[in-house]
Amino acid sequence: YGSTRPERILAEVKRKATRGDARSVVDTIDQYCRHQEWAMNVGDEKGTILDSIVCEVKPRAMLELGTYCGYSAVRIASLLPPNSRLITMEFNPVFAAIARQVIAWAGVEDKVVLIEGPSGDWIPKMKKEFGLTSFDLVFLDHWKDCYLPDTKLMEECGLLRTGSILVADNVICPGAPDYLEYVRGSPRYESKYFRSHLEYTTVEDGIEKSVFLG
Ligand SMILES: CCCNc1ncnc2c1ncn2[C@@H]1O[C@H](/C=C/CNC(=O)c2cc(-c3ccc(F)cc3)cc(O)c2O)[C@@H](O)[C@H]1O
Ligand SMILES: [Mg+2]
Numbered sequence: 067y068g069s070t071r072p073e074r075i076l077a078e079v080k081r082k083a084t085r086g087d088a089r090s091v092v093d094t095i096d097q098y099c100r101h102q103e104w105a106m107n108v109g110d111e112k113g114t115i116l117d118s119i120v121c122e123v124k125p126r127a128m129l130e131l132g133t134y135c136g137y138s139a140v141r142i143a144s145l146l147p148p149n150s151r152l153i154t155m156e157f158n159p160v161f162a163a164i165a166r167q168v169i170a171w172a173g174v175e176d177k178v179v180l181i182e183g184p185s186g187d188w189i190p191k192m193k194k195e196f197g198l199t200s201f202d203l204v205f206l207d208h209w210k211d212c213y214l215p216d217t218k219l220m221e222e223c224g225l226l227r228t229g230s231i232l233v234a235d236n237v238i239c240p241g242a243p244d245y246l247e248y249v250r251g252s253p254r255y256e257s258k259y260f261r262s263h264l265e266y267t268t269v270e271d272g273i274e275k276s277v278f279l280g
Contacts, residue, residue, distance in 0.1 A: 071105055072135045072164040078102075079171055086173035088144035095137050095168075100266045107137035108207060108235050109265025115273050116205065119233055120145045125202035129192075129225075130154040131185050131216060132208030136165030136172075142205065143174035152177060153196065155208075157184040185212065189219045200227040206245075207235040213245035221278075228280035239264045239271040249276040 069077075075095055083094040092113070099105045108116060116138065120128075124147050133139055133156035143152050156162040162182040169178050179196075181188055185208065192198050204220065206213045213234055220226050237246050237259070249255040257276040264271040 070160065071103060072161055074103070075099070075105060075135050076164050076167055079168055083171060085171055088140050088172040088174050091168060091172040092137065092141050092144075095135070096266075104266055106134060107265055108141070112235060112260075112262045112265060112271070112273055113138070113141050115260045115262060116233060116235075117141065117145060119231070119275060120203065123203045123231055124150075126150050127198055127201050128152045128203045128205070129201045130205040130207065131212075132156065132206070133165045133180060134161055134207075136168035136180075138205060138207060139165065139169055139178050139180070140172040140174055143169070143177040144172070146177050150177065151179060153179045153181060153192070155181045155183065155185050155188055157182065185216050186219065189216060189225065190223050192225060193223065198225070200225055201230055203231050203233065205233050205235070206242075210236060210240050210242040211244075213242045214248055217245065217248070226278040226280075228278065230278040232274075232276040232278065234274045234276070235271075236264075237272055237274045239269055246274060249274065254279050 078098045079091055079094050084090040096110045120142055133154040139154045156165060166180055169175050249257045255276045257274055260273045262272050
């Protein structure tokens with residue numbers, strides 16, 4: 067009774083993952099969600115694509131929209147160079163509380179800043195609150211109908227510079243058609259689709275990588 071899926075995922079991490087070992091936290095969540103109960107983490111297959119982009123970009127300042135249980139925050143933070151920061155936004159307090167514990171268990175809390183609140187409120191405050199000029203890399207994995215409005219908001223707030231990269235999960239399933247049309251159609255973006263599968267399934271899904279050209 068009572069326990070939520072994120073709470074069960076956290077319990078599994080505390081039971082099975084090695085404290086301070088980010089990889090074991092990622093692997094524990096993947097095992098649990100593949101064999102016990104599915105959850106909307108970016109997962110191991112798409113996660114590998116995300117890893118390669120993070121390693122290529124070596125972002126100093128990275129933003130994630132939609133923390134959920136903290137799976138991708140842990141995955142990303144474990145690859146960040148020193149003095150780099152991942153800012154991740156989560157507006158559901160229950161999910162934020164779980165994610166904080168998952169991030170702490172993985173031992174990456176010094177690389178992750180979890181902001182509890184809606185992206186629409188916080189994006190306009192980022193520069194002032196965090197002394198940021200722009201983000202090198204943004205991972206979009208929150209409500210799919212918010213990808214486009216939040217991208218436009220980031221543009222308007224001057225949070226994207228020439229070369230900033232947007233990485234969007236689920237552009238096929240559940241899909242973000244208005245976002246895809248925008249980044250693929252706009253002369254201000256160079257977009258590329260990485261075909262993959264919906265986490266822990268054989269259903270097609272993919273990641274869209276879009277470079278902002280300024
Ligand atoms: C104010 C709304 C916009 N701003 C926001 N600001 C901060 N956090 C936000 C957020 N929106 C949503 N969130 C949070 O992100 C998370 C939401 C993610 C939405 N993701 C999906 O719906 C999703 C769904 C699927 C999925 C695919 C197939 C299927 F049959 C069922 C589900 C797969 C995925 O990989 C997904 O990412 C939650 O933790 C939510 O609380
Ligand atoms: Mg997703």
